[in-house]
Amino acid sequence: MxxxxxxxxxxxxxxxxxxxxxxxxxxxxxxxxxxxxxxxxxxxxxxLCNYGINSVTSIFVGHISELELSAVTLSLSVIGTFSFGFMLGMGSALETLCGQAFGAGQVKMLGIYMQRSWIILLSSCIILLPIYIFAAPILKLFGQADEVADLAGNFTVLVIPQLFSLAISFPTQKFLQAQSKVNALAWIGFIGLILHVGMLWLFIYFYNWGLAGAAVAFDLTSWLIAAAQVVYVIGWCNEGWSGFSWNAFKDIWAFVRLSLASAVMLCLEVWYMMSIIILTGHxxxxxxxxxxxxxxxxxxxxxxxxxxxxxxxxxxxxxxxxxxxxxxxxxxxxxxxxxxxxxxxxxxxxxxxxxxxxxxxxxxxxxxxxxxxxxxxxxxxxxxxxxxxxxxxxxxxxxxxxxxxxxxxxxxxxxxxxxxxxxxxxxxxxxxxxxxxxxxxxxxxxxxxxxxxxxxx
Structure with missing residues (x-):
């Protein structure tokens, strides 16, 4: 190690x-x-690679039309930022717990903590689902133009799978960081970005799927990164991963309280960017x-x-x-x-x-x-x-x-x-x-x- x-x-x-x-x-x-x-x-x-997936999605869509660029910007910067901030904040509690466990030599606890965080974040995704499903009326409620809000709502529904990938990806990242496996994360992120660019070109231009193609590429790339991280954990992190355990369900409410406390601090900053985009839409x-x-x-x-x-x-x-x-x-x-x-x-x-x-x-x-x-x-x-x-x-x-x-x-x-x-x-x-x-x-x-x-x- x-x-x-x-x-x-x-x-x-x-x-x-x-x-x-x-x-x-x-x-x-x-x-x-x-x-x-x-x-x-x-x-x-x-x-940078994770952010690049969002950025190159906007770049490819921006060359379709101004309307599509506005729609994807609203979806990623408002709905996506809202959920990203909440999910990242909830997952940040794992950073403290895994770091302490690793430092104390209780390496076996890392896998249990990660599974516990998976459960909490997957439940959080279910709670956030209505925001994705009703994204169009929510954006209209904030005063966004109907044509932009409707298109953004359609794109948001199509990227629901990406939301659930965060529930796996964030805890896995914290698990790996606690063991100094940061180089593996960097390589996975870099390869994911390269694959994403290829899929965007394939789905948007070759198959001519337009905005739907961008959403499909976004979903596939996010799940490929999450899956690669899990495979690396199971295959190369035997010290911290000893298989699935029912212990992940023990003391889960205390873990939830810590996760919520971590989310509050981070969300105040991340959601600010969402508010800026909403304000601009008026x-x-x-x-x-x-x-x-x-x-x-x-x-x-x-x-x-x-x-x-x-x-x-x-x-x-x-x-x-x-x-x-x-x-x-x-x-x-x-x-x-x-x-x-x-x-x-x-x-x-x-x-x-x-x-x-x-x-x-x-x-x-x-x-x-x-x-x-x-x-x-x-x-x-x-x-x-x-x-x-x-x-x-x-x-x-x-x-x-x-x-x-x-x-x-x-x-x-x-x-x-x-x-x-x-x-x-x-x-x-x-x-x-x-x-x-x-x-x-x-x-x-x-x-x-x-x-x-x-x-x-």
């Missing part, structure tokens, strides 16, 4: 001494960089507004997925160092990660500004949509810089055990301040979709107090 990501407390390694020269700073910088990317690389690759010329914003958010999402990997890495690093009573090492790890994240954000911003008149061609053939996207490029660039820092701060908070504080900050930044500001400027001041990128920058508020606390540690 590979070494665990979290080292045991009391391993004898001393904390860093104060840095007194450039040479010492260079050594610490390199050491912390290696430690961080050893974790962030595979996890970031996995998340603007004048909603199809162009949703399309242009979806292109910007799609690219911004690619950057965000990379930083989710960094988020996981810094969370592990901070919790690891604090657990070993090495606050100086935790502080230096935060410094190094923040600097590198900011540099990555600046790089993405420069690329966006250089290609602002052309990058939308990847997503749509509409000149009107491309023109609208070009006008949003500057706001998108600023958003990318600010969003390069926020996930790192959130990861620090998770590593330090300050999830409740993050939940309050997210609630205030996103819902009490960000969304009302977007509504007022978008409709009262008639700034339209530009505001949606501005409200996205409220992410920078999340975590400043947390950052100060870590720096004072």
């Amino acid at each position: 590979e070494a665990p990501l979290l080292a045991a407390n009391g391993d004898g390694e001393e904390d860093y001494a104060p840095i007194e020269s450039v040479g010492e700073a260079r050594k610490v910088f390199w050491k912390e960089t290696v430690k961080m990317w050893k974790i962030a690389g595979p996890i970031g690759c996995t998340i 603007l004048d010329n909603a199809v162009i507004a949703v399309d242009s914003l979806s292109v910007c958010m799609n690219l911004n999402g690619w950057e965000a997925m990379l930083f989710f990997g960094i988020n996981a890495a810094i969370s592990v690093r901070v919790s690891n160092e604090l657990g070993m009573r090495r606050p100086v090492a935790a502080k230096y790890s935060v410094y190094v990660t923040l600097l590198q994240s900011l540099l990555i954000g600046l790089l993405f911003t420069v690329l966006i500004l250089i290609t602002k008149d052309n990058f939308a061609i990847i997503f749509t053939s509409s000149k009107e949509v491309r023109r609208a996207v070009s006008h949003l490029a500057y706001l998108l660039g600023v958003t990318m810089i600010l969003n390069s820092v926020q996930p790192v701060i959130s990861g620090v908070a998770i590593g330090g055990g300050w999830q409740a504080l993050v939940a309050y900050i997210n609630l205030g930044s996103y819902y009490i301040f960000g969304l009302p500001l977007g509504f007022l400027l978008g409709y009262t001041a008639n700034l339209g979709v530009n505001v949606e990128e501005t409200t996205e920058r409220m992410r920078k508020w999340g975590g400043q107090e947390i950052n100060d606390k870590i720096m004072d540690a």
Whole structure:
């Protein structure tokens, strides 16, 4: 078995001494960089590939027509984001339990915990089914245009199988991460993305199935990834997997309560993106507004997925160092990660500004949509810089055990301040979709107090 990501407390390694020269700073910088990317690389690759499945679906559909792009954007960004946030949050409880069990040497419990999470998440899928079945009237209730809502509703019903794949995939990912099997997850995600691109071309263009073909490819790819993860667990993880057990049904309600608590924090942030799309659907010329914003958010999402990997890495690093009573090492790890994240954000911003008149061609053939996207490029660039820092701060908070504080900050930044500001400027001041990128920058508020606390540690 590979070494665990979290080292045991009391391993004898001393904390860093104060840095007194450039040479010492260079050594610490390199050491912390290696430690961080050893974790962030595979996890970031996995998340990027999973997000890429959504993104390339939008890309292929966007070349069918503007209406289809709006419909798929609503389905994936509203209904899909709602269920994704809830399911991922429910599955996040497993991350804590599996990590603790592995660290305590109770490796056999990992398989039982994973099965318990499968049961809970499959039940959650059944609870979420009405939202998928009645997606069209729900979207109309939120004020979306009838033609877009009806088409989005049809697509949402067709991707119900993908919802159930999450119930298998999320717990399996947490099971593998607890045992440092992150490289296997990265390869499965990469191969799944490649297969998805091939299936999209086959079903949409070769068989001419249109939107239905995109949904079929989405379902098949999601289940292939979930199945591959399960096969890997059964075939190559004998330490943690000892077969199906009735013990998975024991103490399940305590597990449910922990899962719900984990879901609350994550959903506040993930559902915010859903609210932005709903708000945009009320603007004048909603199809162009949703399309242009979806292109910007799609690219911004690619950057965000990379930083989710960094988020996981810094969370592990901070919790690891604090657990070993090495606050100086935790502080230096935060410094190094923040600097590198900011540099990555600046790089993405420069690329966006250089290609602002052309990058939308990847997503749509509409000149009107491309023109609208070009006008949003500057706001998108600023958003990318600010969003390069926020996930790192959130990861620090998770590593330090300050999830409740993050939940309050997210609630205030996103819902009490960000969304009302977007509504007022978008409709009262008639700034339209530009505001949606501005409200996205409220992410920078999340975590400043947390950052100060870590720096004072």
